[in-house]
Amino acid sequence: MTPVATARALGEKAQRMIDALTAISASPDHLTRLYLTPEHKRAAELVGEWMREAGLSTRLDAAGTMRGSMPPGRAGRSGNKALLIGSHIDTVINAGRYDGNLGVVVGILAVETLKARGVALPFGIDILAFGDEEGVRFPVTLTTSAVTAGVFDPKALDITDDADITLRDALIAFGGDPARLKDEAYQRPSVLGYLEVHIEQGPVLERAQEPLGVVTAIASQSRHRIRIKGEAGHAGTVPMNMRHDALAAAAEIILAIEAIAKKDKKNSLVATVGHVEVTPGASNVIPADVRFSLDVRAANDRARQEAVEAITLVARKVDRTRHVVVGVETMLEKPVATCGVRLQKAIGKAVTTVQGEPARSLMSGAGHDGQSMAHLGEFGMIFVRCRAGISHNPAEFVTIDDMGLAVEALVETILELARQEEQP
Ligand code: GLV
Ligand code: MN
Numbered sequence: 001m002t003p004v005a006t007a008r009a010l011g012e013k014a015q016r017m018i019d020a021l022t023a024i025s026a027s028p029d030h031l032t033r034l035y036l037t038p039e040h041k042r043a044a045e046l047v048g049e050w051m052r053e054a055g056l057s058t059r060l061d062a063a064g065t066m067r068g069s070m071p072p073g074r075a076g077r078s079g080n081k082a083l084l085i086g087s088h089i090d091t092v093i094n095a096g097r098y099d100g101n102l103g104v105v106v107g108i109l110a111v112e113t114l115k116a117r118g119v120a121l122p123f124g125i126d127i128l129a130f131g132d133e134e135g136v137r138f139p140v141t142l143t144t145s146a147v148t149a150g151v152f153d154p155k156a157l158d159i160t161d162d163a164d165i166t167l168r169d170a171l172i173a174f175g176g177d178p179a180r181l182k183d184e185a186y187q188r189p190s191v192l193g194y195l196e197v198h199i200e201q202g203p204v205l206e207r208a209q210e211p212l213g214v215v216t217a218i219a220s221q222s223r224h225r226i227r228i229k230g231e232a233g234h235a236g237t238v239p240m241n242m243r244h245d246a247l248a249a250a251a252e253i254i255l256a257i258e259a260i261a262k263k264d265k266k267n268s269l270v271a272t273v274g275h276v277e278v279t280p281g282a283s284n285v286i287p288a289d290v291r292f293s294l295d296v297r298a299a300n301d302r303a304r305q306e307a308v309e310a311i312t313l314v315a316r317k318v319d320r321t322r323h324v325v326v327g328v329e330t331m332l333e334k335p336v337a338t339c340g341v342r343l344q345k346a347i348g349k350a351v352t353t354v355q356g357e358p359a360r361s362l363m364s365g366a367g368h369d370g371q372s373m374a375h376l377g378e379f380g381m382i383f384v385r386c387r388a389g390i391s392h393n394p395a396e397f398v399t400i401d402d403m404g405l406a407v408e409a410l411v412e413t414i415l416e417l418a419r420q421e422e423q424p
């Protein structure tokens, strides 16, 4: 078989696996698979089956990550270190099919390919199918990779979802074990590095007509919860100038958030309000209580922090002028996570070989499990072009050929790391 035919066959297999995962959803009409739900469990079990077929030994860890392990095939400088390869199998609501899922599928297919080619690696490989990269069910994110990297804050176990279920109770119902989370962390000396394949979720590679790219860093990000307490009243009787309308106050803050982000000269600052809850939520009652989410990202930590400060000042002003009570709570804060130079170089070489043209480097505006895994050592990411840069949308699309190239690029990256083991 020619290398191109091999990549095509790998792409076709990746597509079948993506289709099988897409069928596991909370809704028959669209793809929604949130952390610690029955759908998450079923997807993790399917991924576990594929891992075992690829010759990996599997276990579902205490946080809900499906782990598949392969020991080293021969002795090497790294001793018993493992190269960690992963991505996530949770999705947003009404999601695309490739975000996260593709990285898990490509990881499994890369191991399968190495085995089929009879390669004995001088380090082990652990494939990790994380369960909470999106942070949709609970207002924290990267729970599973944070546990893996030993940076999970147990205070997060008390946070609740929209149904007031704590993360702790959801984990127990899933079959996880809050008491064992700290035992699930890798020790730094046992880790060679972390690799992840992910769709770009932006338009750069497609515009450049390049299938793959090398990630340099992941943007700085924070998530917040803003709560406004006003006063309920009769929609027909309370004069406009006597109201303490929590939703009108929220609207003023939300428009200011958009304006603050748009003012950014370098265009890297983005701020999003994606979830709003209005109480009591009736057409003839003045809104008494509004909670909304805020997600802020930027290419550097300072720009993000300044934006959050500016938003907080607006919130205080609205509190005073509209006589409501506004609270701003920070749920998570992640600094810029920079990909390791050694892994960027290895990926760059592999991508150049596989796609036959020089690899482009680009930054990720989206968050990824690498932000946690960076605490264990170097991490590196391969981006795969997606149509029109569309993601977090059912229209998300990656071609079969590009998926095949992604498997080949991951295989080449692993082989390059194995070659480096041989160098004096
Ligand atoms: C995950 O996709 C995120 O960037 O929020
Ligand atoms: Mn993702």
Ligand code: MN
Residues within 6 Å of the ligand: 092, 099, 134, 392
């Ligand atoms: Mn996502």
